[in-house]
Amino acid sequence: MSMRQRCDATPAWGQLRECFESRGRYFDLRAAFAADPGRYQALSLQAPHVFADLSKNLIDGPLQATLTSLAQQCGVAAHRDAMFRGEPINPTEDRAVMHWLLRHPGTDLPAAVQAEFAQVRQVLDAMLAYAQAVREDAAITDIVNIGIGGSDLGPQMAVLALDEFVDHGKRYHFVSSVDGHELSAVLRQLRPESTLFLVASKSFTTLETMTNARSAKAWFEAQGGRDIARHFCALTSHVQAAAEFGITTTFGFWDWVGGRYSMWSAIGLPIAIAIGPQRFRQLLAGAHAMDEHFRTAPLAHNLPVQLALLDLWYRNFHGYTSRSVAPYHSGLRRMQAYLQQLEMESNGKRVDTAGQTLPYATSPVIWGEPAANGQHAYFQMLHQGSDVIPVEFIAVKKVAHGLPEHHHKLLANGLAQAQALMLGQQDAGGHRHMPGNRPSTFLLLEELTPASLGALIALYEHRVFTAGSLWGINSFDQWGVELGKVLAQNLEPRLLSGDVTGLDASTAGLLQRLRG
Numbered sequence: 358m359s360m361r362q363r364c365d366a367t368p369a370w371g372q373l374r375e376c377f378e379s380r381g382r383y384f385d386l387r388a389a390f391a392a393d394p395g396r397y398q399a400l401s402l403q404a405p406h407v408f409a410d411l412s413k414n415l416i417d418g419p420l421q422a423t424l425t426s427l428a429q430q431c432g433v434a435a436h437r438d439a440m441f442r443g444e445p446i447n448p449t450e451d452r453a454v455m456h457w458l459l460r461h462p463g464t465d466l467p468a469a470v471q472a473e474f475a476q477v478r479q480v481l482d483a484m485l486a487y488a489q490a491v492r493e494d495a496a497i498t499d500i501v502n503i504g505i506g507g508s509d510l511g512p513q514m515a516v517l518a519l520d521e522f523v524d525h526g527k528r529y530h531f532v533s534s535v536d537g538h539e540l541s542a543v544l545r546q547l548r549p550e551s552t553l554f555l556v557a558s559k560s561f562t563t564l565e566t567m568t569n570a571r572s573a574k575a576w577f578e579a580q581g582g583r584d585i586a587r588h589f590c591a592l593t594s595h596v597q598a599a600a601e602f603g604i605t606t607t608f609g610f611w612d613w614v615g616g617r618y619s620m621w622s623a624i625g626l627p628i629a630i631a632i633g634p635q636r637f638r639q640l641l642a643g644a645h646a647m648d649e650h651f652r653t654a655p656l657a658h659n660l661p662v663q664l665a666l667l668d669l670w671y672r673n674f675h676g677y678t679s680r681s682v683a684p685y686h687s688g689l690r691r692m693q694a695y696l697q698q699l700e701m702e703s704n705g706k707r708v709d710t711a712g713q714t715l716p717y718a719t720s721p722v723i724w725g726e727p728a729a730n731g732q733h734a735y736f737q738m739l740h741q742g743s744d745v746i747p748v749e750f751i752a753v754k755k756v757a758h759g760l761p762e763h764h765h766k767l768l769a770n771g772l773a774q775a776q777a778l779m780l781g782q783q784d785a786g787g788h789r790h791m792p793g794n795r796p797s798t799f800l801l802l803e804e805l806t807p808a809s810l811g812a813l814i815a816l817y818e819h820r821v822f823t824a825g826s827l828w829g830i831n832s833f834d835q836w837g838v839e840l841g842k843v844l845a846q847n848l849e850p851r852l853l854s855g856d857v858t859g860l861d862a863s864t865a866g867l868l869q870r871l872r873g
């Protein structure tokens with residue numbers, strides 16, 4: 358860990374401050390394009406499966422070079438290499454961070470992770486054989502994933518995104534919230550003999566998941582269901598806890614797979630059932646291709662690194678507080694939810710790895726909707742609101758839906774929005790004035806396939822890693838979610854008993870109203 362240097366302790370940080378004061382804060386995209394005809398070429402990058410146009414961001418070559426030297430001086434490369442050697446780079450939990458190993462083909466692996474890789478391969482083969490058997494089992498028509506956070510968002514996002522590759526002989530349901538509306542709405546559609554419940558929980562203790570799993574099991578038994586081994590499967594790193602719950606069909610994973618980085622592990626089983634083993638392997642291969650890009654490309658041409666540097670530039674110098682994700686593909690409609698956990702649970706931290714309070718901001722708020730809808734809702738604010746919000750467009754060149762006219766209109770809209778954000782509308786006065794100069798990044802996939810989705814998600818994972826590395830934080834713990842869980846445990850019995858002793862007046866008042 359000693360090789361890490363916090364961003365504000367580097368010479369580049371001071372240089373960036375000077376650059377920002379002298380010209381960064383006055384940077385004008387329109388002037389930058391006029392001054393440099395090669396700007397688009399110079400500021401675009403091709404990574405595996407993902408092309409990125411960074412030229413509508415508030416940087417130029419020299420600024421990008423100074424940002425890149427910040428990454429060098431912070432020791433991002435050494436930190437990254439430590440992750441890829443399997444070192445325990447999650448210091449507060451003393452764990453390695455090896456989700457990348459889940460998609461590794463096995464060649465040229467460091468000796469230190471060979472044993473883990475053998476287990477990875479064993480579980481992957483077993484899980485994919487199981488997925489294939491489920492696919493071939495016509496009697497199973499409904500797959501119900503019960504899980505939350507990382508045990509829900511990745512699989513759900515991917516199954517929706519890869520709809521074109523999904524076996525439509527089965528229906529896929531995702532139950533995450535402890536809100537009984539969710540489970541009961543799904544149960545209403547099911548018959549026990551044709552349902553497979555996947556209970557997905559790394560810890561196998563999460564309140565929402567355990568409550569839903571217990572209720573699902575009770576429903577199954579009440580409906581006359583008997584064969585738990587056939588109709589319930591656990592995906593967890595606590596195999597023993599699953600057995601105690603009564604589930605014997607289990608696929609395991611390891612503490613070095615963070616929940617929000619776990620869709621490549623047994624947690625990906627719903628994806629594997631939906632798209633099949635071969636395509637699941639393509640998803641892994643796409644992610645691995647991005648791992649290799651991150652591991653080997655020079656920092657100046659390394660897409661995750663460059664995106665993270667832009668995040669830092671906007672957050673810590675321009676003071677922008679959020680980033681809007683704008684997918685121009687309805688299959689990516691859970692992307693922003695997935696990214697909210699990935700980015701904000703990873704980098705929503707206010708102390709460095711040594712526990713010192715940081716003097717600068719970290720994760721931006723990530724938000725958005727499929728952008729064709731967003732355009733008719735909140736894009737007004739993106740164009741004319743008082744906050745500048747960098748936008749990340751995600752577009753797909755080729756689609757298979759057979760309605761080319763729709764796709765042209767969709768793409769034209771994506772391009773137009775990015776253009777409008779940048780150009781603005783200078784000559785229209787008053788309420789029609791649009792300041793422009795609003796930054797955006799344009800990510801482009803040739804097609805939305807298992808491989809390109811894998812690469813896109815791995816790109817985001819490594820961007821989050823890099824931003825966390827620059828900020829000097831631990832991107833791999835989530836202590837901030839624990840307090841609410843503890844307090845809920847205290848309040849649940851009080852909702853029944855009405856005991857408000859020792860509670861603050863607001864919580865006590867609301868609790869009494871909820872009982873009344």
Ligand code: F6P
Binds near residue numbers: 505557561566835
């Ligand atoms: O409460 C947050 C969290 O721990 C996430 O980090 C995790 O993805 C989610 O809950 C679900 O956890 P588990 O997979 O252990 O049920």
